[in-house]
Amino acid sequence: MSDNHLRNVIEAAMLAAGKPLSVAELVQLFDEDARPSTAEMKAALAGLASEYEGRGIELRETASGWRISVRAPLAREVSRLWPERPQRYSRALLETIALIAYRQPITRAEIESVRGVAVNPNIVKTLMERNWVRVVGHRDVPGRPELLGTTREFLDYFGLRSIDELPPLAELKSMADLNPQLDLPVSTDEDGPLLEGAGDEPVTVGAT
DSSP: OOHHHHHHHHHHHHHHHOSOBOHHHHHTTSOGGGOOOHHHHHHHHHHHHHHTTTSSEEEEEOSSOEEEEEOGGGHHHHGGGOTTOOOEEEHHHHHHHHHHHHHOSBOHHHHHHHHSSOOOHHHHHHHHHTTSEEEEEEOSSTTOOEEEEEOHHHHHHTTOSSGGGSOOGGGOSSGGGGOOOEESSOOOOTTOSBOOOTTOOEEEOOOO
């Protein structure tokens, strides 16, 4: 199998899937008698990523695998393709997910202690429905409150391989500064804008 054909299959599969694909999933796309090895697949991914240098799209590894994305500096212009569906998040939601991401595992009471206000239950509900946050355990104190942590989908959305890739908290004004990238193809969110709560300044993050 030619290296060019291997890269073409990878590229086509990622555009068709619309989600990150792992090396194992990519290998399984090929007939058994022509299946590339894991090493060959990784080399092809590296080659394809190199081909995209200087272009408007990039091949990026996330927690779930590899995906083709629009480069972050171009997200503002490209997002105008969907002017009726801006992704807007309230500042309260962004502060909540930031606290969970940086201080996990964390309880709702601990989030409230840091923010100085009660956590709107709809915010945590929305984060769980979007599958960015999950219950990872219970604090061993009276009442055994739930401990919240981020998910693989959270990492995928923000283009991260692990929590260790989050920027230093001192450099981050809000989760919006992470500049989530536009997946190709873009999947629209049928639920519309998320939690533009009263008194909370909505922040446009981008499309996914």
